[in-house]
Amino acid sequence: MQKMNVLGLILARKGSKGLKNKNLKDINGFSLIELAILAGLESKVITEIVFSTDYKKSDVGNLAKKYYSKRPKHLSKDKTLSFEVIEYLLKEFKKKNYCPDYIILIEPPCPFRDGKLIDKVFKLNLKMKSDSMVTCKEVNDAHPIRIKKIDKNLNLTGYCLEEPEFGLPRQMQKPAYLRDQAVYILKTKNFKNKKFGIYGKRRHGFLNKNLTVNIDYPIDYELAKTLFKNKNFKILFPNTKPLKFKRTIK
Numbered sequence: 001m002q003k004m005n006v007l008g009l010i011l012a013r014k015g016s017k018g019l020k021n022k023n024l025k026d027i028n029g030f031s032l033i034e035l036a037i038l039a040g041l042e043s044k045v046i047t048e049i050v051f052s053t054d055y056k057k058s059d060v061g062n063l064a065k066k067y068y069s070k071r072p073k074h075l076s077k078d079k080t081l082s083f084e085v086i087e088y089l090l091k092e093f094k095k096k097n098y099c100p101d102y103i104i105l106i107e108p109p110c111p112f113r114d115g116k117l118i119d120k121v122f123k124l125n126l127k128m129k130s131d132s133m134v135t136c137k138e139v140n141d142a143h144p145i146r147i148k149k150i151d152k153n154l155n156l157t158g159y160c161l162e163e164p165e166f167g168l169p170r171q172m173q174k175p176a177y178l179r180d181q182a183v184y185i186l187k188t189k190n191f192k193n194k195k196f197g198i199y200g201k202r203r204h205g206f207l208n209k210n211l212t213v214n215i216d217y218p219i220d221y222e223l224a225k226t227l228f229k230n231k232n233f234k235i236l237f238p239n240t241k242p243l244k245f246k247r248t249i250k
Helices: 032-042 082-095 115-128 218-229
Strands: 006-012 048-053 068-070 102-105 132-139 148-150 156-158 176-187 203-207
Touching: 006 032, 006 082, 032 048, 032 115, 048 082, 102 115, 115 132, 115 176, 115 203, 176 203
Parallel strands: 006 048, 006 102, 048 068, 132 203
Antiparallel strands: 102 176, 132 176, 148 156
């Protein structure tokens, strides 16, 4: 594989509403931020790691401090888009003569992913010559045909698909997939040409058959802790042994 600059990027804003300070929540002795960093360290394709946040450096722990990048206040609001943060970071990196070929987003609220999964998705991304590739999981009980809108008069309509008048057996529903937030592979050029947005023109999905949990609310956090302790479930968890990683951005 040709040597490339691949940035493992962890975006973690402190203003979470559903679960206060969720990115600092602990699973097996590591915060969600640390688990994201450890997955990046375990990857063999990632050549640089940056942790962008509005948390104080003193609040994030010794591991996270090594990759800490202070985010400006105007990029730490509820409505701030990841695109805006990445665009800002790329401009800052350029001042330091650093330009990654790819960005791999590693979302802290989705802790059950390791470096091996990251590498697997990245290699398929290269094979497919994708502008982006994201991990997805098949949805069953929450199939789009069952998702509804209810107006102020309690009228019920389909949110994006209208359900047949007499129903539709589950076996006949076309498969639907949800971004599971485990891994995002993004070509840097997507942020230079805004025509096709953050995902670029050639967009592909990676069907992630591993168990994932997105932690947004207290019940999600409790579920994640329970699943980790339950050996009956197969989950991907990063190697938590100390790993050496040489930074190129100072």
